[in-house]
Amino acid sequence: MMAGKPTLQEIEAAEKKPLWQRLGWLAMIWTGSVVALFIVASLMRMFMNAAGLSTH
Template sequence: MAGKDYLHDVQECEKKPLWQRIGWLLVIWTGSVATLAVFAWLIRLFMTAAGMKTH
């Protein structure tokens, strides 16, 4: 039954230390923000190359 497996996974996850769970949250958040920054920089680079400038 899938419900039992899910409950077991949640209980196993809760056994990990809080600092480790928060650490993973920070790693994932930092990675997503960095990816967004690179993507925005690339868009700006291509727009500048196409002749679109803000001034």
């Protein structure tokens, strides 16, 4: 059995979880990615400003 591949029982168990719980995970992952992108963009802007480059 492959370690990374979920079994049929695990897939069926995941599908039985309530919709709000599955959507909650989706929302958390999406929010986390947006926050991470904002942090990276802010750091890049800060370093560009420190190097003498301006955004306007």
